[in-house]
Amino acid sequence: MTATTRTTSITTALLHLLHLSTTAFSIGVNYGTLANDLPSPSQVANFLKTKTIIDSIKIFDTNPDILRGFANTNITVTVTVGNGDIPALVDANAAGRWVANNIEPFYPQTRIKLIAVGNEILFSGNKDWISHLVPCIKSLHQALVRAGIDDVKVSTPYTLGILQDSVQPSAARIKPAYAKVVFAPMLEFLRQTKSPLLINPYPYFSYSQSMENYILFKPNPGIHDGNTNITYTNMFVAMMDAVYSAIKAMGYDDVDIVVAETGWPSLGDPDQPMCSVENAVLYNKNMIEVATSGEGTPLMPNRRFETYIFALFNENLKPGTAAERNWGLFRPDFTPVYDVGIMSSAVGKSNGSSPSPAASPSPATSPSTGASPSPTAKPIEWFSPITYHSKARQGVGRKRTLVTRHYKRTRTTCAPRVRSANLFKLAVPVTIPSSVRSLASSLIPLIMIWSVYI
Structure with missing residues (x-):
């Protein structure tokens, strides 16, 4: 290895270290506005910037007040094209006008990161939208290129019913x-x-009492995948690896996967006992740790996943059950509905430590005392996330009731594949000390200068 190559390797490693130190606790939220008691967008932007570790939002339209409110905050924004607008935007002129009206007036002061074209279009039942989906995405991308905007991506969200x-x-x-x-x-x-x-991915919509431990990251015997010899102890990670396996089979395992929505309601109707603060904490806190720790999943190790929790606020005008109005992390007055470690003052405390014992699953091979099923216990069923109940989301479609499919799988006696730090336990994010970050920052320019004279 030459000196220049060594220098490049060292510099790359230090840059990677800096990247880890600044993204370890990154998390986003879906910012819905179907309520009559929400604070102004500028107040929301200031709150997120100064009081939380949330560094990105996703909205279900191109609300100009929100886009203006988040200008110069360094918080990234994902905007959404309405489902009904998809066919018309296949036309290049229409796509150009859409970009001129909804992106250019706000960009780059507002860090618009991505355009989501519709929402869960494949399960809308609308053949016109489905047939025009990919052409619309390409048309909007080309309109961005013509406008000289090369860092705003275009994609579309899918349910796991795909x-x-x-x-x-x-x-x-x-x-x-x-x-x-x-x-x-x-x-x-x-x-x-x-x-x-x-x-x-919404494990919530596959909830059943028999699956509760598996869905909520509680100790459970897990679901064994005989093809990979991996035992999954929570549904969220299984869903992520299922999507990865599906796109890998098509030859596209290099395409990044972003969790555009996931969450858990903190309150429901009397016949929705699974909707509770306790369960919302269990699911969201553990899910955040999986997404941000850098541990990854069994099939996608050493990765972080850009993730948007549903939702930022409780929304009092949403139709349907009480659960529909109680997905929020915060109340309209900015008080937390519950704590999952996303307040900026809690970064080192809440996110840098393990969840409570009740929230932390034990290794699949040795559940903690009291959590192991009896020898005659019914095998865990793995709910294949093919179709499941989809909640009503404002501005992006109607409420749909779909059939949930499941499969009984008997856990085998094979030991799970051994992986570093036990990927089947919840990984805990590691905080990079500020002193290390400072040292890396100071060394990089010195190394770059040194490399010039080698």
Whole structure:
């Protein structure tokens, strides 16, 4: 190895260290506005910037007040094209006007990061929207290029209903009806433009009492994937690996995966006992740690996942059950509904430490005392996230009730594959000390100068 190569390697490593130190606790939120008691967008922007570690938002339209309110905050914004606008925006002139009206007046003062084209279009039942989805995405991308905007990506969110029947995550595949017509050109576009695949994994919509421990990261025997010899002890990670397996089978495992929506309601109707503050904390806190720790998943190790929690606020005008109005992390007066470690004053305290014992799953091979099933216990069922109940979201479609499919899988006696730091336990994010960050920052320019004279 030459001196220049060594210098480049060292510099790259230090830059990677700096990147880890600044992104370890990154998390985003879905900012819905179906309420009559919410604070102004500028107040929301100031709160997120000064009081939380939230550094990105996703909105369900192109609300100009929100886009103006988040100007010069360094908080990134994902905007959404309405489902009904998709067919018209295939036209280049229409796409150009859309970019001129909804992106250019606010960019770059507002850090618009991505345009989400519709929401869960494949399950809208609208053939016109589905057939125009990929052409619309390409049309908007080309309009951005013509406008000289090269760092705003374009994609579309999917439910996990895109997957066909599979008995284990590694066997997951895109439904044949969509694979060639929609997903092949979509994934090729995402690869070429370095844009992410957006998914909306919701273990909540597969809830059953028998699956509670598996869904909420509590100790449980896990679900064994015989193809990979991996035992999954929570549904969120299994869902992530199922999506990865599906796109890998199509040859696109290099496409990044972003969690565009996931969450848990903190309150429901009397017949919705799973909707509680305790369960919302269990799910969201553990999910955040999986997404941000850098541990990754069994099939995607050493990765962080850009993630948007649903939702920022409780929204009092949403129709449906009480659960629909109680997905928020915060009340309209900015008081937390519960604590999952996203307040800026709690970065080192809440996110740098393990969840409470009740929230932390133990290794799949040795559940903690009192949590192990009896020898005659019923095997855990793995809910294949093919179709599941989809909640009502303002501005992006109607409430849909879909069939949930599940499969009984008996846990085998094979030991799970051994991985560093036990990937089947919740990984805990590690805080990079500020002194290390400062040292890396000071060394990089010196190394760059040194490399010139070698």
